[in-house]
Amino acid sequence: MSSATNVFLKPGRDKSLLRRHPWVFSGAIDRIDATPAGGDSVCVRSHGGAFLGWGVYSPQSQIAVRLWSWEQAQPISVALLRTRLTQALALRRTCGDHEALRLVHAESDGLPGLIVDRYGDTLVLQASSAGAARWSEAAADVLLELTGCTRVYERSDADVMALEGIPVRSGPLRGDVPSARMHVKENGLSFGIDIAGGHKTGFYLDQRDNRALVRTLAAGRKVLDCFCYSGGFTVNALAGGAEHVTAVDASAEALTAARENVERNALDEQRAEWVEGDAFQYLRKLRDQGRSFGLIVLDPPKFAPTAAHAERAARGYKDINLLALKLLVPGGLLATFSCSGGVSRELFQKIVAGAASDAHVDAQILRWLSATPDHPVALAFPEGEYLKGLLCRVPG
Numbered sequence: 001m002s003s004a005t006n007v008f009l010k011p012g013r014d015k016s017l018l019r020r021h022p023w024v025f026s027g028a029i030d031r032i033d034a035t036p037a038g039g040d041s042v043c044v045r046s047h048g049g050a051f052l053g054w055g056v057y058s059p060q061s062q063i064a065v066r067l068w069s070w071e072q073a074q075p076i077s078v079a080l081l082r083t084r085l086t087q088a089l090a091l092r093r094t095c096g097d098h099e100a101l102r103l104v105h106a107e108s109d110g111l112p113g114l115i116v117d118r119y120g121d122t123l124v125l126q127a128s129s130a131g132a133a134r135w136s137e138a139a140a141d142v143l144l145e146l147t148g149c150t151r152v153y154e155r156s157d158a159d160v161m162a163l164e165g166i167p168v169r170s171g172p173l174r175g176d177v178p179s180a181r182m183h184v185k186e187n188g189l190s191f192g193i194d195i196a197g198g199h200k201t202g203f204y205l206d207q208r209d210n211r212a213l214v215r216t217l218a219a220g221r222k223v224l225d226c227f228c229y230s231g232g233f234t235v236n237a238l239a240g241g242a243e244h245v246t247a248v249d250a251s252a253e254a255l256t257a258a259r260e261n262v263e264r265n266a267l268d269e270q271r272a273e274w275v276e277g278d279a280f281q282y283l284r285k286l287r288d289q290g291r292s293f294g295l296i297v298l299d300p301p302k303f304a305p306t307a308a309h310a311e312r313a314a315r316g317y318k319d320i321n322l323l324a325l326k327l328l329v330p331g332g333l334l335a336t337f338s339c340s341g342g343v344s345r346e347l348f349q350k351i352v353a354g355a356a357s358d359a360h361v362d363a364q365i366l367r368w369l370s371a372t373p374d375h376p377v378a379l380a381f382p383e384g385e386y387l388k389g390l391l392c393r394v395p396g
C-alpha cells in the first residue's frame, strides 16, 4: 500500500464508489490510518483494503470524502487538475458560442465542489468543498492558461461553506477587479452582470435555453415572470413580442437590474410592470383581482437544498403552481421550475400534477425542461441534476 493516508470503509459501503458515485459519507468510514486535515488527499479503500479511488478529506462535512480520481496511478495533483479542466473545456467547445458559459460543473466534471463560469474574459470561481478550496489557486492558473481569460474572481460565499467548514472567500484571485458595469450577450440580448454582488456567480446561466424558449412563446401574450431576478425571462418575453410583462421579485436590487436590462436592450418599458414583493402573496392578490395571463414563468429560489427539506419544499411548489395554473387564460402556458437538489424530477412532476388536480385544471406537459448542456449531469451522480422544469398548457 502507498504511503498516502488510507480511509477504510465499513463492509459493503464500497458499492456506490464502485459505480463511481463520488461521495463518501462519514458514517461509511470504518477507520483512517492517520489524521488528515481538511483538504488533504486520501486514498479510499474497501474494508478489505482494495483501492477504490483518490479523494479529498473534509472532517467537518457529512460528506467526509469526495472522490476526484478512480485510477490508482492518477492521484490528486496539478496534472490531474489539468486533465479534468481540459476535458471540461473540450465539452464547452461543443456548447455553442456563448459569451457567458459554465466551464466547470463540479462533481459532474470530476472536480467536486468546483464551479467556474465564464463571462467574456472574466472567470468566476466558486470552491464549495475542502478539495476545491485547496486547489482553487492552481485551478485559476491552469484555467487562465487554457482559456486566455485575463482574470479570475472568487465567489466562494455560498451557504454550503459553513457545512464544509471552509472560510468564505470573495474577491479577485488572479488579475484585477472586474468592472461593476460588465455585461454579456446571451442569444443576442445584453445583460448586466454583477460578479461581486449578484446571485451565484452573477447570472443564472443554467436557464439560457429556457429563456430562449420563452422568447419563442411570448408573442401577443400577457406574461407573468415570478422570481424574475435580473429579468432574464422578462427581457426574453419582451424581445419575443409579449403584449405586457409583470415581473415580480422580493429584491429591490434585482428589480433595478431587471429594469436596466430592459433598457439596455431598447425594449419598450411601457410594456413592463415591476412588482417588489413576496410572490406567494402577490399570486393571491392577482387571483383576488381576477387578473389572468397567457404565459407564466415560475423560477423560485432553492426551497430544498437536500432531500431532508423535500416535504416543506413540496408545499411551497404546490402552492405557487396551483395559484399560477388558475391565473392562466384558456390555451395559457406555464413554465415552472425547481432548482432544489432535494426534489427529484419525478417528485416535481407529481407536485405540479397535484397542483393541477387541486386547481381542477386539465393541464398537459408540452416539454420537460432542464439546465443547459454546459451544466452536465454525470450519470454516476444523479444529484447533479438540480434544475428541472415543465412547460405546461391548459386547454384553450
Ligand code: SAH
Residues within 6 Å of the ligand: 203, 204, 207, 226, 227, 228, 229, 230, 231, 232, 233, 248, 249, 250, 251, 254, 277, 278, 279, 280, 299, 300, 301
Ligand atoms: N428567473 C431568474 C432567476 C431567479 S432566482 C433568471 O432567469 O435569472 C430567484 C429569485 O427569487 C431571486 O431574485 C430572489 O430575490 C427571488 N425571491 C426569493 N424569494 C422570493 C419570494 N418569496 N418572492 C419573490 N421573489 C423571491
